[in-house]
Structures are given as C-alpha cells and as structure tokens.
Amino acid sequence: MKYLTEYRDGAVARGVIEQIRATATRRWVLMEVCGGQTHTIVKQGLDELIGGAVEMIHGPGCPVCVTPLEQIDKALALAARPDVIFTSFGDMLRVPGSDCDLFHIRAKGGAVRVVYSPLDALDLAGKHPDKQVVFFAVGFETTAPANAMAVWRAKELGVRNFSILVSHVTVPPAMTAILDAPDNRVQGFLAAGHVCTIMGWTEYEPIAAKYRVPIVVTGFEPLDILEGMLMTVRQLEEGRHEVENQYVRSVRREGNQPAQELVSRVFELVDRKWRGIGEIPRSGLGLREEFAEFDAERRFALEQIRTEEPTACRAGEVLRGLLKPFQCAAFGKECTPERPLGAPMVSSEGACAAYYNYGRFRTAAPADV
Amino acid sequence: MSTLICPTPIATDDRVQLGHGSGGKMSAGLLKARFLPHFTNDVLAQLGDAAVVDVNGQEVAISTDTFVVNPLEFPGGNIGSLAVHGTVNDLAMMGARPVYLSAGFVLEEGLPFDVLDRVVSAMGEAARAAGVLLITGDTKVVERGKADGVFINTTGIGLMAPDFTPGPARARPGDAVLVSGPLGRHGIAIMTAREGLAFEAEIESDSAILYPLVERLRAAAGPDVHTLRDPTRGGVASALNEIAAASGVGIALVEPHIPIPPAVAAACEMLGFDPLYVANEGVLLAFVPEPLAEPCLAALRAHPLGRDAARIGRVVDTHPGMVVLETAIGGTRVVDMLPGDQLPRIC
Numbered sequence: 001m002k003y004l005t006e007y008r009d010g011a012v013a014r015g016v017i018e019q020i021r022a023t024a025t026r027r028w029v030l031m032e033v034c035g036g037q038t039h040t041i042v043k044q045g046l047d048e049l050i051g052g053a054v055e056m057i058h059g060p061g062c063p064v065c066v067t068p069l070e071q072i073d074k075a076l077a078l079a080a081r082p083d084v085i086f087t088s089f090g091d092m093l094r095v096p097g098s099d100c101d102l103f104h105i106r107a108k109g110g111a112v113r114v115v116y117s118p119l120d121a122l123d124l125a126g127k128h129p130d131k132q133v134v135f136f137a138v139g140f141e142t143t144a145p146a147n148a149m150a151v152w153r154a155k156e157l158g159v160r161n162f163s164i165l166v167s168h169v170t171v172p173p174a175m176t177a178i179l180d181a182p183d184n185r186v187q188g189f190l191a192a193g194h195v196c197t198i199m200g201w202t203e204y205e206p207i208a209a210k211y212r213v214p215i216v217v218t219g220f221e222p223l224d225i226l227e228g229m230l231m232t233v234r235q236l237e238e239g240r241h242e243v244e245n246q247y248v249r250s251v252r253r254e255g256n257q258p259a260q261e262l263v264s265r266v267f268e269l270v271d272r273k274w275r276g277i278g279e280i281p282r283s284g285l286g287l288r289e290e291f292a293e294f295d296a297e298r299r300f301a302l303e304q305i306r307t308e309e310p311t312a313c314r315a316g317e318v319l320r321g322l323l324k325p326f327q328c329a330a331f332g333k334e335c336t337p338e339r340p341l342g343a344p345m346v347s348s349e350g351a352c353a354a355y356y357n358y359g360r361f362r363t364a365a366p367a368d369v
Numbered sequence: 370m371s372t373l374i375c376p377t378p379i380a381t382d383d384r385v386q387l388g389h390g391s392g393g394k395m396s397a398g399l400l401k402a403r404f405l406p407h408f409t410n411d412v413l414a415q416l417g418d419a420a421v422v423d424v425n426g427q428e429v430a431i432s433t434d435t436f437v438v439n440p441l442e443f444p445g446g447n448i449g450s451l452a453v454h455g456t457v458n459d460l461a462m463m464g465a466r467p468v469y470l471s472a473g474f475v476l477e478e479g480l481p482f483d484v485l486d487r488v489v490s491a492m493g494e495a496a497r498a499a500g501v502l503l504i505t506g507d508t509k510v511v512e513r514g515k516a517d518g519v520f521i522n523t524t525g526i527g528l529m530a531p532d533f534t535p536g537p538a539r540a541r542p543g544d545a546v547l548v549s550g551p552l553g554r555h556g557i558a559i560m561t562a563r564e565g566l567a568f569e570a571e572i573e574s575d576s577a578i579l580y581p582l583v584e585r586l587r588a589a590a591g592p593d594v595h596t597l598r599d600p601t602r603g604g605v606a607s608a609l610n611e612i613a614a615a616s617g618v619g620i621a622l623v624e625p626h627i628p629i630p631p632a633v634a635a636a637c638e639m640l641g642f643d644p645l646y647v648a649n650e651g652v653l654l655a656f657v658p659e660p661l662a663e664p665c666l667a668a669l670r671a672h673p674l675g676r677d678a679a680r681i682g683r684v685v686d687t688h689p690g691m692v693v694l695e696t697a698i699g700g701t702r703v704v705d706m707l708p709g710d711q712l713p714r715i716c
Contacts, residue, residue, distance in 0.1 A: 008697045008698055009697075009698070010625075010697055010698045010699045013698040013699065014698075014699060042702070043696070043702055044696045044697075044698055044700045044702070045696050045698075045699070045700015045701050045702050046698070046700060048700050048701065049698070049699060049700050090712035091641075091712045093712060094709070094712065103386050103387070103388065103709075104384075104386070106386075106387070107384050107385065107386045107387075108384070114712075116564065116566070222696075222697075222698045223698075336708075337707075337708045338394055338395065338708035338709075348641065348712075356705075357703075357705055357707075358702035358703055358705075359691070359693070359702060359703020359705060
C-alpha cells in the first residue's frame with residue numbers, strides 16, 4: 001500500500017535499531033502515550049527487537065481502557081431503555097461495566113448499534129424520530145472534533161432526539177499526572193501523533209520544560225516508532241528536553257486550528273475520572289452549557305448512577321507503567337480477552353490485550369520485555 | 370488474591386451473543402459446551418469440515434452449512450452462490466468430489482420475488498459449475514421480522530477417492546503451508562456492502578468453487594497432500610490455529626509472504642481489522658511436504674483461481690498448537706484465535 005509499506009521496511013528498521021543501540025549508553029525508560037502505538041509495538045515485535053537499549057512503558061492512551069466504570073454503567077443503563085438506540089464505536093461493546101457489557105444488553109433486546117462516525121448516529125436520529133439516539137462520545141482529542149461537529153449540526157438542525165454520553169479525555173493532564181507520581185520511572189515520551197495532528201504540540205512545550213523531559217511527537221507505523229525512540233534517546237544522551245516532531249507528514253506545531261476552534265466552542269475542560277487512575281483535574285471535555293440539551297447525562301437524569309472504581313485494581317499500575325501486563329497474577333488466567341477483568345484486556349489497543357493477543361507472555365522471557 | 374481484583378468480573382453468560390457465531394473461541398466454546406455432549410459418536414468426533422462415513426465400501430463425505438449473510442447480494446456473489454460454494458468447498462477440503470446437494474430455505478414474508486429469483490438462479494448456476502446436482506429441498510416462510518430476507522441451509526455429499534485423505538490432524542513438521550490466492554476479500558466485500566463504506570477500489574468477494582484446485586493438488590502430490598482447509602469465518606488465523614491444535618504441531622508464518630490485496634489492506638487499516646481474521650470463500654490452505662511445495666504451487670498457479678498462490682509458512686515441531694508470525698520488520702508474534710468478532714476501533 002502506498003505511503004504505508006515504506007514505513008514497515010525490515011532492512012530500514014534494522015538500521016534504525018542499530019542506531020538506537022549505538023546511541024544509548026544506558027537503558028532508557030520511555031513511554032508511548034497512545035494505545036495505537038502500543039498495538040504496533042507489540043504486534044510487530046518492536047519490544048523484542050529493541051531489547052536492552054530501551055524499556056518501553058505502555059501509557060494510558062487507549063480511550064477504551066481509561067473510560068471509567070461509571071460511564072460504562074451509564075451507557076449500559078441507557079442502552080437497556082426501550083426508547084433508546086444506543087450507538088457506539090465497535091470496541092466499546094465488549095468493555096465490562098459493573099455487571100455486564102453492551103453485547104449482553106444487545107442479546108437481551110437492547111438496541112445497540114455500531115457506527116463509524118457520530119454523524120452516522122445523527123442520521124439515525126433522523127430516521128427514527130420515535131426513538132432517542134445516544135452516541136457514546138469516547139476518546140482523546142482525536143475524536144473530539146467529529147463529536148463536536150455532530151452536536152453542532154444537531155443544534156443547527158434542531159434535532160431533539162439526539163444526545164451524546166461524553167467521556168472525553170485529554171492527553172497533557174495524564175502525562176503530567178504520570179510525571180507527578182512519586183514512583184514515576186518515565187524519562188521520555190513518544191507523544192500521540194494523531195492527537196497532535198489536531199492539537200499541535202504547543203501545550204507539550206511547558207511540560208518538557210518544567211519536568212525536563214524530552215517529548216517526541218510520533219506516528220504509528222513501526223518505522224515511525226523506532227525513529228521516535230531514536231530521537232528521544234538522542235535527546236536524553238545529549239541532555240536535551242525539547243518537543244520534537246517525528247510525524248512531520250501529519251503534524252504541524254499549531255495543529256488543526258479550525259478543528260480546535262470547533263471543539264472549544266462545543267466542549268469545555270472538566271474534571272474527569274480515568275479508569276484505573278482516578279480523577280485528574282481538568283483532564284476531560286464536557287459539553288458547554290449552550291449545548292447541555294445534547295448531554296445524555298442530563299437528558300436521562302443519569303447523575304444518580306455512581307460507581308466507585310475498585311481501589312485494589314491493578315489495571316491502574318499497568319496504565320501508569322508500574323506493572324507489565326504479564327506480571328499481574330490474573331493475566332491470561334482469570335483475565336483474558338474473552339472474559340476481561342480489567343479494561344486494558346478489552347481493547348485491542350489496551351496493553352494487556354496486546355500482550356495477550358500477540359502471545360508475549362508465551363514467547364518472551366519477562367525480564368527481556 | 371484480594372489485591373488482584375481488577376474492575377468487576379462479568380456476570381455469567383446466560384444467553385447467545387453474536388460473538389458465538391464468529392468462528393473464534395466463543396464459537397468453539399459453544400460447540401463444546403452445549404452441542405457435542407449430546408451427540409457423542411466417532412464420526413462427529415472427527416470434527417473436520419465434513420464427516421466421512423463408509424457406505425458399502427465407498428467412503429462418502431457429508432457436510433452441512435447454513436447461510437445468513439447480510440446483505441443478501443454483494444459484489445462478487447449473493448447468498449445463493451455462497452450457499453453452494455460454502456458447502457461444496459467443505460467437501461473438497463476433505464478431498465471429496467462434490468456430487469449432490471440439498472437445500473432448505475427460510476423465507477421472510479415480504480421478500481421481493483426479484484431478489485429471490487436472483488438468489489435461486491445464482492444457486493443453480495453455481496451448482497452446475499460445481500458439477501453437483503441439487504436433488505432435494507425444502508421451503509418455509511416466516512412472518513416479517515422473524516428472518517432476514519432469506520436463510521439457506523445446504524447439505525452436500527461428496528465421494529472420496531482412494532489414497533487421498535487430507536485432514537486437519539495430518540499436518541507434519543517439515544510441511545510447507547501454501548495459500549491459493551489473495552486473502553480477506555469476502556469479509557471486506559460483505560462489510561463494505563453492509564455498512565455502506567466506500568473505499569477507493571471496490572472489493573469483490575472471492576466466493577468460488579475450490580474443487581478444481583484440489584484436483585490439481587491431488588495430481589501433483591497425491592496422498593502427500595496432508596491437510597486442506599478453506600479459511601472462511603475466522604479467517605486464516607482461526608483455520609491455522611485449529612490445524613495446529615488438531616495436528617499437535619507449530620506453524621510459523623512469514624508476514625511479507627502472505628498475499629493481502631492492497632484494497633483489503635487499506636480497508637483493514639481504516640477499520641482496525643487484521644486481515645488474517647477476515648473471512649475468505651474462494652481460497653484454500655494446503656499443507657504438503659517441503660519438497661513438493663514448488664510442484665504444488667505450480668499446479669495451483671496453472672488455474673486462474675490459484676494464479677497468486679504463495680508459500681506463507683512452514684510446520685515446525687517447536688511451539689506445538691501455536692501459530693507464530695515473523696513480522697515484516699523482523700519481530701515475531703503469536704497469531705491466536707480471536708474470542709469473538711473483530712470490532713472496528715475508535716481511532
């Protein structure tokens with residue numbers, strides 16, 4: 001495929017790996033922020049290839065994984081209502097809530113539909129005027145513009161039977177929370193290329209400066225990630241802590257400004273719970289007051305649904321990079337993708353599911369990963 | 370153990386979910402837990418694509434399959450042609466020559482006759498092309514909403530040839546793993562038609578009759594064709610895992626050798642799918658001893674359906690029961706069965 005196969009070239013990859021090995025004088029600890037990058041690393045076996053030169057910690061950037069239990073429970077309650085058509089991206093359907101998932105609700109007769117865009121959900125609202133169509137607006141800054149657009153259009157068109165259940169999160173507060181943690185081990189970040197395509201990287205500059213940590217905006221193909229690692233390792237070796245851009249074919253410093261503008265007109269920063277991590281102040285997006293009528297939580301009075309995250313959950317340690325998935329005693333035993341105990345085992349971009357699906361626990365000695 | 374409680378174990382399953390029909394681990398679990406215990410016998414225990422029984426000295430293969438595809442018509446075929454191809458291919462994978470078919474139709478009230486006519490006409494055409502006679506059938510009509518247009522069940526009977534008994538348990542270390550054509554076209558064609566997704570190039574289903582390829586392999590390698598499999602629901606990954614388990618061997622794949630058409634690869638990238646798990650209806654996997662790999666590939670390539678045949682891996686005696694893939698950039702990963710269907714991802 002044009003513009004893709006060239007980023008998966010084995011010979012070039014080996015060259016970059018050699019450069020990383022030659023550059024690193026010690027084993028640096030880097031975190032890839034985005035679940036898409038985690039997926040590539042584990043799927044392509046980059047973690048094995050890079051071996052002793054770099055330790056990768058898999059960050060909290062899988063939107064499916066960090067959606068709090070409480071929001072899942074609200075989604076389940078909505079989807080079970082006979083007057084609701086509940087729409088969602090596909091990978092949210094298997095995420096366990098307190099006692100079941102959206103697949104179970106569908107098997108019991110709930111109208112749960114997979115859509116590929118929030119605008120498809122808005123179209124459904126037009127086709128089913130007798131039903132309330134709710135879209136599960138999950139994701140980082142990447143999906144926020146499309147969700148903002150759907151709400152904007154709904155308001156413009158005066159659609160009364162469309163709303164969104166919002167669980168949007170933003171990347172920079174999560175990185176700050178990781179860096180502030182007393183047990184933090186992360187020395188450099190590969191920032192999420194798609195998030196930065198929308199947001200640019202100006203908001204990462206103060207983080208790099210304050211915490212003296214290199215941040216490299218990185219893409220998702222194997223060569224992107226290897227190059228991102230190399231750029232981060234070079235900064236660490238040279239004592240620099242800058243924001244650099246590896247993903248130049250997609251990301252500009254200012255990002256996509258019309259998209260940012262749309263997002264900020266529809267959404268505002270709010271405190272948000274993260275599954276396995278807890279509440280992070282001003283880390284999420286919520287609908288602004290002018291768009292409150294499209295907020296499913298208000299429309300359906302879901303405020304009474306309050307679910308506490310189990311305090312003993314080890315998913316938080318995995319998401320913060322303190323625990324490798326296979327170091328959890330439940331991994332691959334009580335906890336599998338068929339029957340996930342924790343969110344990171346659910347999505348293909350979750351660290352636990354990536355390790356499980358691609359068999360890391362069977363092929364690699366834990367000490368080498 | 371109390372420190373290991375991740376959020377909330379899911380309640381015990383108490384009903385059928387769509388994932389039980391995916392061809393992955395959930396399907397296998399359903400079969401094992403709820404069906405097989407009630408029907409124990411030696412023939413069923415073969416669990417191949419078709420059952421092989423002896424009728425007065427003639428070995429006969431029998432296979433049944435039910436087709437519930439949505440949409441009924443898709444680029445490259447319709448539910449009628451698929452209902453013939455699916456069943457005759459299951460017979461062919463046992464090495465049998467398909468001869469007879471039965472067909473049962475569940476029709477939904479309101480199904481337009483022009484759709485039904487196209488479906489049945491495609492079925493007739495496919496049967497003629499496959500050289501099988503449709504010799505008995507049944508129709509039922511259900512109320513609107515109780516079925517999805519038309520469901521079709523076909524049962525096929527095929528005749529086994531002497532000294533040609535490929536089977537899922539016969540793969541051996543040293544075998545080469547061959548694939549007869551490009552992967553992923555059927556699943557992506559259906560998905561595209563169902564969801565109204567538009568990609569730059571239209572992808573047609575590969576739905577086709579595989580017996581002609583089987584005949585060529587038989588001519589090239591005879592009894593040394595150890596295993597044949599059409600990787601339908603669940604894709605190549607699920608088929609290879611089942612063979613690895615049944616034969617007690619490991620399978621090593623080489624990613625750059627696996628033929629994925631660019632349009633399928635592009636669609637999979639967009640949807641977050643892995644083409645190894647996408648259904649095929651006109652492709653076979655063949656396991657033959659390494660020295661016969663080239664003659665078998667040449668035999669496959671001599672037929673239009675096998676033009677893009679490729680060697681994608683080999684059978685090994687390490688990691689029995691597991692399929693391991695060497696990635697394009699030189700890493701490795703395990704290719705496991707999926708629990709249920711692949712889910713389109715968020716971003």
